[in-house]
Amino acid sequence: MHQEDSDQAKAYQQLVKKTQPKKPILKNVVWAFLYGGMICLVGQCIQTAFMATGMTSQAATSPTTVVLIGVGALLTGLGWYDQITKRGGMGATLPITGFANAMVAPAMEFRREGLVMGVGAKLFTVAGPVLVYGLSAAFVVGLVRYLVTGVA
Amino acid sequence: MTFVWAFIVGGLLCVIAQLVLDLTSFTPAHVLVLFVVLGALFGGVGLYRHLVAFAGAGATVPLPGFGYTLVEGIAAAVKTKGILGLLTGGLTAAAGGIKAAVLFGLAAALIFKPKA
Numbered sequence: 001m002h003q004e005d006s007d008q009a010k011a012y013q014q015l016v017k018k019t020q021p022k023k024p025i026l027k028n029v030v031w032a033f034l035y036g037g038m039i040c041l042v043g044q045c046i047q048t049a050f051m052a053t054g055m056t057s058q059a060a061t062s063p064t065t066v067v068l069i070g071v072g073a074l075l076t077g078l079g080w081y082d083q084i085t086k087r088g089g090m091g092a093t094l095p096i097t098g099f100a101n102a103m104v105a106p107a108m109e110f111r112r113e114g115l116v117m118g119v120g121a122k123l124f125t126v127a128g129p130v131l132v133y134g135l136s137a138a139f140v141v142g143l144v145r146y147l148v149t150g151v152a
Numbered sequence: 153m154t155f156v157w158a159f160i161v162g163g164l165l166c167v168i169a170q171l172v173l174d175l176t177s178f179t180p181a182h183v184l185v186l187f188v189v190l191g192a193l194f195g196g197v198g199l200y201r202h203l204v205a206f207a208g209a210g211a212t213v214p215l216p217g218f219g220y221t222l223v224e225g226i227a228a229a230v231k232t233k234g235i236l237g238l239l240t241g242g243l244t245a246a247a248g249g250i251k252a253a254v255l256f257g258l259a260a261a262l263i264f265k266p267k268a
Binding site: 001008023025029032033034035036037038039040041043044045046047048049054057058061062064065066067068069070073074076078079088089090091094095096097098099100102103104105107108109111119123126127128130131133134135137139141142143144145146151 | 153154155158159160162164165166167169170171172173174175181183184185187188189191192195199207208209210212213214215217218219221223225226227230231235237238239241242243244245246248249250251252253254256257258259260261262263264265266267
């Protein structure tokens, strides 16, 4: 009986594999490179503009991030970032504009569930995990460096 | 030259993320979490700093740059505040981005209606 079950399961897995549309990996990778590269190039232009006002490149990073997050949120609101992500894949999701998109899109979609559990909670659908694990990883890394070197 | 390297390095980071997405069963959210943690790790061992010096926004705009910012902020805060900096440094360095994301995110979600 069990043997039969596992045979069926295997056959099912094979069927799933066969009928699942194949991911066009090469195409995805090329688009991810172009979109990701382009967004970072725009970021570099914004950063260079801030540096022209006398900021160091390090000091210009934070306002550049703020501008890109604003642009990402705006394009998501207009419904354009979805189009960018459709083709760019991780090239559109990995840059900080994609992080803004990951906050705004679910918050818009779940607005009907209210301002608190809809908008307020869904803003952190993706940002929440990123902050939790990012902050925790940074703490552990900082702690280890502190213990090893005496400074973090 | 920074412009060229920003494009190439930023693009390549996204390519790695795309490969992780396509070749594993990770969702995009998993990939983002993985990359922010990797950014913190590579920041911690001092490698990401070189990438930032070399590629500028190509390294700071993708999400690993966020992990790197957290680690660098901790390092700076520990210098001035001692061990308490381990708790305050990360968010202090990332405060601008996080606050902007919350404010702009809230504004966009309130102003715009999702397309049907």
